Each structure stands twice: as C-alpha cells, then as structure tokens.
Amino acid sequence: MLINWFTVAAQIINFLILLFLLKRFLYEPIVKTIDTRQQKIEASWNKARKEQEIAKQEASLAIEKQQELDLQKEKILTEAREKAEQTRKELIQQARSEVQAMQEEWEKSLDRQQDLFYENLRQQLARQSLEITRRALQDLANAKLEQQAISVFLNRLQNLEESETKQIVESIKNSSGNLVVTSSFELSPQVRQYIINFLKKQNIMNDEKVTFTINNNLILGISLNTSGSEIAWNFADYLQNLEEYYFQYFKDFNKKEREHEGK
Amino acid sequence: MEITPDNIIYWQREWLTLNATIVFTWVVMAILVLGSWLVTRNLSVKPKLSRWQNALEIIVETINNQIRDASGREPTQFLPFIGTLFLFICLSNILTIVPGYQPPTGSLSTTAALALCVFVAVPWFGIRDRGLIGYLKQYLQPTPFMLPFNIIGEISRIISLAIRLFGNIMSGSLLVAILLSLVPLFFPVVMQAFGIVVGVIQAYVFTILSMVYIASGMRAQRKT
Incomplete structure (x- = not known):
C-alpha cells in the first residue's frame, strides 16, 4: 500500500503547522515590509510630484517674469536709444547753431576788420594823396x-x-x-x-x-x-572812386581766397 | 531500495510511526521556518536591503505575481496557502541533491495530504467568497444531471494532482538510484541536476494548478 493514512494525517498537520509558521515568520513580515516601503515610495513619489509641480509653476512664473523683464529691458533700451538719438540731434543742432553763430560772428568780425581796414586805407590813401598833392602843388604852383x-x-x-x-x-x-x-x-x-x-x-x-x-x-x-x-x-x-576800386578789388580777392580755402 | 520513504521507519509504537517522510518533512519545515525567521528578524524598509531579505522579497513577490496572473485576483488571501505549497514542494524536491535525503514529495502519502489540503481549500475559499449555497450551486451547472460528473471531476483532478507529483518525484529518485547501480560515475549527476529542474517544475505545476482550481471555483460562483 503506497498510502499510509497515518502519514497522510501527519503530513496534513505538518503542512498546516508550516503554513502557520511561514505566515507568521515569512509572508506577513515580508508583505508588511514591502507595503511599508511601497507607501514610503509612493509618499516620496507624491512629494516629488508635488515639488515638481511647484517647480514647474515656479519655472513658468520665472519664465513669465523673465519675459516681462525682457520686455521692460527692451522698452527701456528703446526709450534710451530714442532719447540718445534725440539728444544727439539736439547736440548736433546746437553745435551747428553754435558753429553758425561763431561763423556769423567771425564773418561780422571779419567785416568789421575789413571795414576798419578800408577806413584806415581810405584815410591813409587820403593823407598820402593829400600830402602828394600838397607837395605837387607847392612845387608846381607854390600854393x-x-x-x-x-x-x-x-x-x-x-x-x-x-x-x-x-x-x-x-x-x-x-x-x-x-x-x-x-x-x-x-x-x-x-x-x-x-x-x-x-x-x-x-x-x-x-x-x-x-x-x-x-x-x-x-x-x-x-x-x-x-x-x-x-x-x-x-x-x-576824389578819393571815392579810388576807394571804390580798392574795395571791389579786395572783395574779389577775399572771395577768391575763401573759395580756395573751401577747396 | 524503497519505492516510497514511508517504508523507511525510524521508530514505531503501535500505530504511531516515525518514518522518513515525516522526519524529512520536519527537516524541510525547519529549514524554511528557521531561514525565514533569521532573515525577517531584521527587515529594512529602506532601499538598501540585505541579500537574503532581497531574495525573500523576490520569492514572495514572484509568488504574488503568479497568483495574480492565474486567479486575476488580489493575492493577499491566497499567499500563505499557495506560497507554502510551492516553497515546501520546491525545497523538498531541490534537497534531493543532498546524499541520503529522501524527498517527502516522493511519498504518495505526502502528495495525497497536500492534494487533500487543496481539496479542502477549494470549497473553503469558494464558500468564504460567495457563501455555501452559491458554492454548491456550481455542481449543478450547467444542469443538475451534471452533478455526479462534477463531483467525479473534482475528486479526479485532486487525485491526478497527488499522483502527478508523486510519480514525477518518485520516478526521478528511483531513476537516480537505478543509474547509480548501473553507471556510478557522471551520468547520475546529470540526471540529478535534471531531477532538480523537474522538481521545481513540478512544484510550479502543482501550485499553479491548485491556484487555478481554487480560482475556478470562485469564478464559477461569480458567474451564477
């Protein structure tokens, strides 16, 4: 007989004892440990996910702020460029005005000097001519x-x-x-x-x-x-004609000089 | 040369017999329980684990996954029964490589005991899941005329479960013993290694079939 019923009963009991002992010493601790670890992992995962969400939100906020800053920067730069351009134009205009004024002043001064020169010339011419005439009259007519x-x-x-x-x-x-x-x-x-x-x-x-x-x-x-x-x-x-001649002569001479300098 | 370790008797008084089957069952039990106890004394929930804890977690998780695949249910309630079946049969079979060891699963008494446990476990889980009437109704499906055939099928599959395991393990042990007498060198080693594979496969087959029987009983109840 291959089946020993006493052994069968003993093996059933043995199996039930083993089942109880393994449940006590193996399955429950292991499953509990795995569950605990799983919960911890899930908690960490959820925490990480939340932190990731927060980080994403912060990142998007940072990007928005960055874009705002970029816009502001661009605006400020544009304003600064416009202001600089305006200032540059004003300065150029001012410089031109100053140069124009200086040129006008210089021309006036030149004209004054020219007038003074002509006046002196006229007087010198007159005196010299007068003197020459006087001598000539004295020498010729004794008058x-x-x-x-x-x-x-x-x-x-x-x-x-x-x-x-x-x-x-x-x-x-x-x-x-x-x-x-x-x-x-x-x-x-x-x-x-x-x-x-x-x-x-x-x-x-x-x-x-x-x-x-x-x-x-x-x-x-x-x-x-x-x-x-x-x-x-x-x-x-009598001197008027001579003066007019010299005046015209110097005027033409000055004009030629200026044209020469301009070239 | 014994066909079953039941016949190797160490001690006997009247009907009380201490044979090799019982003794080596205790050995297997001792190894399993002591090993589990030693490892689970200091369990860590941190990611850094001891090798033994890691091994046990893998074993338990693998059994859980197999139960989940076979039954389609949460494995928690089945784990102690199915896990114990697998571990006991598997270790009993693997230890055949130890000289002088007699596998308890090579005894028809042991396999019959395990099959009887499954035979009880099927209605136990079924009734617990859907109640006694709901469970018993399945024997009348698809018609009440099928009741005898259903009962015969229930019993026969349990008998086949017991005899399949017994036959495989007993034949493996016998084969090695016979080969040892014929070709004492090398070849028995190969056969013994082959025997380990067969032992593990038989443990898996026995366990999965048990799970399928239990789960089919529960599924049948759900359909009604």
Missing part, C-alpha cells in the same frame, strides 16, 4: 592846398545856378538863419570874414550868423550846410 580848397569852394559858390542859390536861401530861411561852414582845417579869422563877405556879396545871406566848425573826417574839404542843402568841396570825393 597851399587849403587855400586852393577854399578858392575852389568859393568858386563853386560863385558859379551856382540861380535855382540852386534860391534853394539855399530858402533853406537858410527855413532853418531860422542858421548857417554852418565845416572845414577839415582851422580857418583864420580873415578867411572867415572873407567867406562871410563873399556869401553876402553873392546874396546868399544877409545878417545871419555863420558857425565855423572843424571836421577831421573831411580829410581836406570845406562845406556850407543849411538845414536842407549843402554846397561843398571835399578831397574825399
């Missing part, structure tokens, strides 16, 4: 230049047209009898009296008062001034 000037002046008065004389008389009347004789040199009392007598003789005046004045700007000349007319002889008139 003083001032006397010749007075003679020419009186001669001009003598040769006045009737209408001109009438106009002078009218103007003397309008100026309440004020007559002014201006000369570039001192007139002696005899010469003054001579002129007064000559004017009376020419019926230009009667008993009006004549005032004699000296004007150095005349260079060499003498004039009769009323309120509305003037009868004069002035060496400057």
Whole structure:
C-alpha cells in the first residue's frame, strides 16, 4: 500500500503547522515590509510630484517674469536709444547753431576788420594823396592846398545856378538863419570874414550868423550846410572812386581766397 | 531500495510511526521556518536591503505575481496557502541533491495530504467568497444531471494532482538510484541536476494548478 493514512494525517498537520509558521515568520513580515516601503515610495513619489509641480509653476512664473523683464529691458533700451538719438540731434543742432553763430560772428568780425581796414586805407590813401598833392602843388604852383580848397569852394559858390542859390536861401530861411561852414582845417579869422563877405556879396545871406566848425573826417574839404542843402568841396570825393576800386578789388580777392580755402 | 520513504521507519509504537517522510518533512519545515525567521528578524524598509531579505522579497513577490496572473485576483488571501505549497514542494524536491535525503514529495502519502489540503481549500475559499449555497450551486451547472460528473471531476483532478507529483518525484529518485547501480560515475549527476529542474517544475505545476482550481471555483460562483 503506497498510502499510509497515518502519514497522510501527519503530513496534513505538518503542512498546516508550516503554513502557520511561514505566515507568521515569512509572508506577513515580508508583505508588511514591502507595503511599508511601497507607501514610503509612493509618499516620496507624491512629494516629488508635488515639488515638481511647484517647480514647474515656479519655472513658468520665472519664465513669465523673465519675459516681462525682457520686455521692460527692451522698452527701456528703446526709450534710451530714442532719447540718445534725440539728444544727439539736439547736440548736433546746437553745435551747428553754435558753429553758425561763431561763423556769423567771425564773418561780422571779419567785416568789421575789413571795414576798419578800408577806413584806415581810405584815410591813409587820403593823407598820402593829400600830402602828394600838397607837395605837387607847392612845387608846381607854390600854393597851399587849403587855400586852393577854399578858392575852389568859393568858386563853386560863385558859379551856382540861380535855382540852386534860391534853394539855399530858402533853406537858410527855413532853418531860422542858421548857417554852418565845416572845414577839415582851422580857418583864420580873415578867411572867415572873407567867406562871410563873399556869401553876402553873392546874396546868399544877409545878417545871419555863420558857425565855423572843424571836421577831421573831411580829410581836406570845406562845406556850407543849411538845414536842407549843402554846397561843398571835399578831397574825399576824389578819393571815392579810388576807394571804390580798392574795395571791389579786395572783395574779389577775399572771395577768391575763401573759395580756395573751401577747396 | 524503497519505492516510497514511508517504508523507511525510524521508530514505531503501535500505530504511531516515525518514518522518513515525516522526519524529512520536519527537516524541510525547519529549514524554511528557521531561514525565514533569521532573515525577517531584521527587515529594512529602506532601499538598501540585505541579500537574503532581497531574495525573500523576490520569492514572495514572484509568488504574488503568479497568483495574480492565474486567479486575476488580489493575492493577499491566497499567499500563505499557495506560497507554502510551492516553497515546501520546491525545497523538498531541490534537497534531493543532498546524499541520503529522501524527498517527502516522493511519498504518495505526502502528495495525497497536500492534494487533500487543496481539496479542502477549494470549497473553503469558494464558500468564504460567495457563501455555501452559491458554492454548491456550481455542481449543478450547467444542469443538475451534471452533478455526479462534477463531483467525479473534482475528486479526479485532486487525485491526478497527488499522483502527478508523486510519480514525477518518485520516478526521478528511483531513476537516480537505478543509474547509480548501473553507471556510478557522471551520468547520475546529470540526471540529478535534471531531477532538480523537474522538481521545481513540478512544484510550479502543482501550485499553479491548485491556484487555478481554487480560482475556478470562485469564478464559477461569480458567474451564477
């Protein structure tokens, strides 16, 4: 007989004992440990997932902030560029204005210097010419230049047209009898009296008062001034053409110089 | 040369017999329980585990997975019964490589005892799951005329379970014993190694079939 029923019963009991012991010492502890570990892993996993969510949110927030910052930066940069450009244009405009002003000032200064130069030139020319003329007159006619000037002046008065004389008389009347004789040199009392007598003789005046004045700007000349007319002889008139010639000459010369500098 | 370790008797008084089957069963039990106790004394829930704890966790998890695959249910309630069946049969069979060892599974008494346990476990789990009437109804399916055939099928599959294991292990032991007398060198070693494989496979087959029987009883109840 292959089956021993006592052994069968004993083996059933043995199996049940083994089942109980293994449940007590193997399955329960192991399963409990695995479950505990699983719970811990799940807890860690959930925690990690939450932290990952938080990190994602923070990352997205950071990205948004970064984008905002970038926009702000771009805006600030654009504003700064525009401001800089505006400032640059203003500075350039200001510099141009200053340069323009300086150029104008310089040109004015140049013009003033030019005018001064012409004035000096004119005076020098006049003086030199005067001196030359005086010497020439002395050498040739043995005559003083001032006397010749007075003679020419009186001669001009003598040769006045009737209408001109009438106009002078009218103007003397309008100026309440004020007559002014201006000369570039001192007139002696005899010469003054001579002129007064000559004017009376020419019926230009009667008993009006004549005032004699000296004007150095005349260079060499003498004039009769009323309120509305003037009868004069002035060496400057002769110099006027010469001065105009030189003025034109220097003007052209300056123009050429400037064009040359510009090139 | 004995065909079953039941016949190797160490001690006997009247009907009380202490044969090799019982003694080596105790040996296997002692190894299993002591080993489990030693390992599970200091269990760690931290990721760093001892090798033995790791091995036991793998074994338990593997059994759990097999139960889950075979039954389609949560393995918790089946684990002690199915796990004990597998571990006991498996270790009993593996230890055949130890000289002088007599596998308890080579005794028809042992396999019959285990099969009887399965025979009881099937209605035990079935009734616990769906109640007595619900369980008994399955024997009347698909018609009440099938009742005798269902009962015969129930008994026969338990007998086949017992005899399959017994036959395989007994034949393996006998084969090695016969070969040892014929070709004493080398060849028995190969056969013994082959015997271990057969032993593990038989343990797996016995366990999975038990699980399938238990689960089929429970599934049958659910269908009704």
